Amino acid sequence: MLTVVPVLPDYPYTLHTLDNGLRVVVSEDHLAPVAAVNVWYDVGSRHESPGRTGFAHLFEHLMFQGSTHVGRNDHFGLISAAGGTLNGTTWCDRTNYYETVPAHHLETALWLEADRMGGLLDALDQQNLDNQREVVKNEKRQTRDNQPYGAWLDLVHTHAWPKGHPYQHSTIGSMADLDAASLEDARGFYSTWYGPDNAVLSIVGDVDTDATLAAVRRYFGGIPAKGAYPPSPPSDLPARIGEEVRLTVPDRVPVPRVFVAYRCPPFGTPEFDALELAAIVLGGGRGCRLYKSLVLDRGLLQAPDGDVTSTWPFVAGATVFIADLPAREGADIGELEAAYHEIAEGLADGVTEAEMERARAVHTSMWLHHLATVDGRADTFSQLTTLFGDPGLVNALLPRQLAVTAGDVAKVAREYLRPDNRVVLVFEPAENAEEAA
Amino acid sequence: MSGLVADRPTPGPPRPWSFPKFERREVAGGRVITCHLPGKPLAVISLVADAGAVTEPAGKEGVAEIVVRALSEGAGPYDAYGFAVAGERLGATWRSHTDWDSLRCGFEVPVGDLVGAAELLAAAVREPHLDEPSLLRVRDERVDEIRLDQSQPGPRAGAAFGSAVWAAGCRYAVPDGGTAETVAALPPDDIRAFHVGGLQPDAVTLIVVGDLDTVDTDAAARAVFAGWIGGRAGTATTVPPEPRVEGRRVVVVDRPGSVQSMLYAGHDGPNRRTPDYVPMTTMALVLGGMFNSRLNYRLREDKGYSYGAFGAFDTRRDAGVFLARSAVQTEVTAPALADAVAEIRTMHDGGATAAELEQARSYRAGVFPINFAGPGAVAAGLADLVVHDLPDDHYDRLRQEVLDVDLDAVNAAAATRLRPDDLVAVVVGDASAVVDELRETGLGPVEVLTDEG
Numbered sequence: 001m002l003t004v005v006p007v008l009p010d011y012p013y014t015l016h017t018l019d020n021g022l023r024v025v026v027s028e029d030h031l032a033p034v035a036a037v038n039v040w041y042d043v044g045s046r047h048e049s050p051g052r053t054g055f056a057h058l059f060e061h062l063m064f065q066g067s068t069h070v071g072r073n074d075h076f077g078l079i080s081a082a083g084g085t086l087n088g089t090t091w092c093d094r095t096n097y098y099e100t101v102p103a104h105h106l107e108t109a110l111w112l113e114a115d116r117m118g119g120l121l122d123a124l125d126q127q128n129l130d131n132q133r134e135v136v137k138n139e140k141r142q143t144r145d146n147q148p149y150g151a152w153l154d155l156v157h158t159h160a161w162p163k164g165h166p167y168q169h170s171t172i173g174s175m176a177d178l179d180a181a182s183l184e185d186a187r188g189f190y191s192t193w194y195g196p197d198n199a200v201l202s203i204v205g206d207v208d209t210d211a212t213l214a215a216v217r218r219y220f221g222g223i224p225a226k227g228a229y230p231p232s233p234p235s236d237l238p239a240r241i242g243e244e245v246r247l248t249v250p251d252r253v254p255v256p257r258v259f260v261a262y263r264c265p266p267f268g269t270p271e272f273d274a275l276e277l278a279a280i281v282l283g284g285g286r287g288c289r290l291y292k293s294l295v296l297d298r299g300l301l302q303a304p305d306g307d308v309t310s311t312w313p314f315v316a317g318a319t320v321f322i323a324d325l326p327a328r329e330g331a332d333i334g335e336l337e338a339a340y341h342e343i344a345e346g347l348a349d350g351v352t353e354a355e356m357e358r359a360r361a362v363h364t365s366m367w368l369h370h371l372a373t374v375d376g377r378a379d380t381f382s383q384l385t386t387l388f389g390d391p392g393l394v395n396a397l398l399p400r401q402l403a404v405t406a407g408d409v410a411k412v413a414r415e416y417l418r419p420d421n422r423v424v425l426v427f428e429p430a431e432n433a434e435e436a437a
Numbered sequence: 438m439s440g441l442v443a444d445r446p447t448p449g450p451p452r453p454w455s456f457p458k459f460e461r462r463e464v465a466g467g468r469v470i471t472c473h474l475p476g477k478p479l480a481v482i483s484l485v486a487d488a489g490a491v492t493e494p495a496g497k498e499g500v501a502e503i504v505v506r507a508l509s510e511g512a513g514p515y516d517a518y519g520f521a522v523a524g525e526r527l528g529a530t531w532r533s534h535t536d537w538d539s540l541r542c543g544f545e546v547p548v549g550d551l552v553g554a555a556e557l558l559a560a561a562v563r564e565p566h567l568d569e570p571s572l573l574r575v576r577d578e579r580v581d582e583i584r585l586d587q588s589q590p591g592p593r594a595g596a597a598f599g600s601a602v603w604a605a606g607c608r609y610a611v612p613d614g615g616t617a618e619t620v621a622a623l624p625p626d627d628i629r630a631f632h633v634g635g636l637q638p639d640a641v642t643l644i645v646v647g648d649l650d651t652v653d654t655d656a657a658a659r660a661v662f663a664g665w666i667g668g669r670a671g672t673a674t675t676v677p678p679e680p681r682v683e684g685r686r687v688v689v690v691d692r693p694g695s696v697q698s699m700l701y702a703g704h705d706g707p708n709r710r711t712p713d714y715v716p717m718t719t720m721a722l723v724l725g726g727m728f729n730s731r732l733n734y735r736l737r738e739d740k741g742y743s744y745g746a747f748g749a750f751d752t753r754r755d756a757g758v759f760l761a762r763s764a765v766q767t768e769v770t771a772p773a774l775a776d777a778v779a780e781i782r783t784m785h786d787g788g789a790t791a792a793e794l795e796q797a798r799s800y801r802a803g804v805f806p807i808n809f810a811g812p813g814a815v816a817a818g819l820a821d822l823v824v825h826d827l828p829d830d831h832y833d834r835l836r837q838e839v840l841d842v843d844l845d846a847v848n849a850a851a852a853t854r855l856r857p858d859d860l861v862a863v864v865v866g867d868a869s870a871v872v873d874e875l876r877e878t879g880l881g882p883v884e885v886l887t888d889e890g
Contacts, residue, residue: 102803304506329580
């Protein structure tokens, strides 16, 4: 069977900067009569102040509660009535807002985004804040506190980064901090971070570039630049943790499960590219090393699709490489963990060219899949422009990552997938999870 | 802020859209559907079989899912690992799936390797080894997975809801993927028998979607069907679905210490081919299918009880369910459930408003091109046509019916398809904290189950 070299992405785009600093990426795609609008603000939970964890995300909710010319329920109402979909997300490095609409409704989406970029404070009130605070607390309960193993994410943040580092707390924040958030905090956060010169707007789909830029100028051009934003909080830290951090977590769970997190160089570095490929060689897909050994040969690990490892695309100082290892029922958790470490550390001894070919093919398909829809592409244009100032990375990132060699993978494995650089969380079934958790 | 534009823009004229053109044909005796989507370099090649959960024999619930997983665990010249590597070196991602009415498997693959992926798919469905060690491993892994899944409140509520709504003995009373008990009890011979009965050349359809300009789809189809001598397709003898008759009641699955309660409330409903499918499902959008729907507005945006609340009909081939669901903080379990039931009753009694209908109609008609944006979604849509025996122009016709549906029809569906007096409610949460208040809601007798999970 011949392997055909897949077609690499070659998406057209233009980048313009308005006088107020708003960067605008437009990419035409006329395959279907739809348009995706995506705004990234360069603010996330990494920019939160002490005692106000979870605030960037709570604030994202307030952005759906109306603005100068938009009523409280109109953001969802108008986009729904247009036949579109919408949402927003917050993570450590970003807050993003997006709509996908039938293309003839493009300007409705632009108008809505502009109105809340420039006029949120006219609609922000205590009632909205109180209501969305409860919604967010229920989001935290639903996704963390009432889920088996739900504490793992917070524990990775707490232990993979040193105290005081901006990634040391998770995006959802703490209940106490959410309770303490005031209307004054919300106004201050908006005034500090939300402005055209701290945002990237991407539009992908069945649009005309010139007409779209004219519309963008019409709706966004009158929003004044803020001119200055606080410097990013300091994020320098040692390249490695320096020791193994180990926690045992009793929880109401059906089987033991180990999470391993390694500190590693951030997204944007050659080392991170190599770690992306290492993640596939080690724990991505059913042709990976961990699946072969721990699932097929030894029956220790639950991973029906073979997807065990992942990297987080964080840019400030250091990010993490994660392995998620739920045990098979009856398997010895100590044996599972020991076997895992042996395989993970074994990457440092070398990777075959056949493994690299598989990893490159898998990585290529994942990336093409991610870019296949207009909304996925718009989000990626916004992301790469916000983080690296270069929308062209939508096309250029993959070739760069495909150039990673077997030697590169072994080298990053040697430097980062090692005992003195890992957080190990061991979840164990407990009788009384109430007291345990 | 003076720099903002005050007036909402008026949209331009809508641009035409129709479901992508596709072609049905027969290749080497097999049924094939191909759909050319220009500019889509990742294609989907998928086989859909009439071998869903409803075709499983009594006591063998979950066998379809075991079969579809076992297909990739050694087939033709490949062992399990060899099969995985052969696909992944093509950049092909194996995807398998079972639901109530179908079994589906295949690859997402760069178009240049589509024929190669077809050869692997052929090996999987025609020549799986189904050797005993592999079958036992897949089965036992699946048992573990079900236990892990059931430890989450949503899946646990779903299982309890099914057995509360449907009479014991009918297939819908047990989750479509089976339970840990039914799956653990499956002997290898029964797994092999289901494979032989369910995957025969005259009982499957091959679907290929993507930029097919340079692809020899006949070669791909021949790879799957040529020389495939079938045995006899199994004749499914399913027990007709039959709801339980107890009427409304509340079932609490006790999880002490839960900080939220998972609420599932609903009843049985009509099947996919019900004549009022469009008015019924449009009504459900107003009730619980959009962000501004009544359930989400009440429980989330008004009360702050929840991160979200939803309601919808699940229309299967034989019958279906109406289900409203939400995860709410423990302290407000009873008032949240009462609010949800009140919204269902209000819709039943009074129907939707003209403005709500207009929003639901335009939303639903508008999202067609968004929902069918890629090969995966189009392939799934085509498989649904096969499963439910729908005409080729179904999606275009459905979109027009959505645009044409009127308030009388929607409100008639609300009055007949919602049955607030027959609601079964499942609550997965801390019984000691919620049972007394649930009794006071008057939503029927409250039964507490110990959580086995």
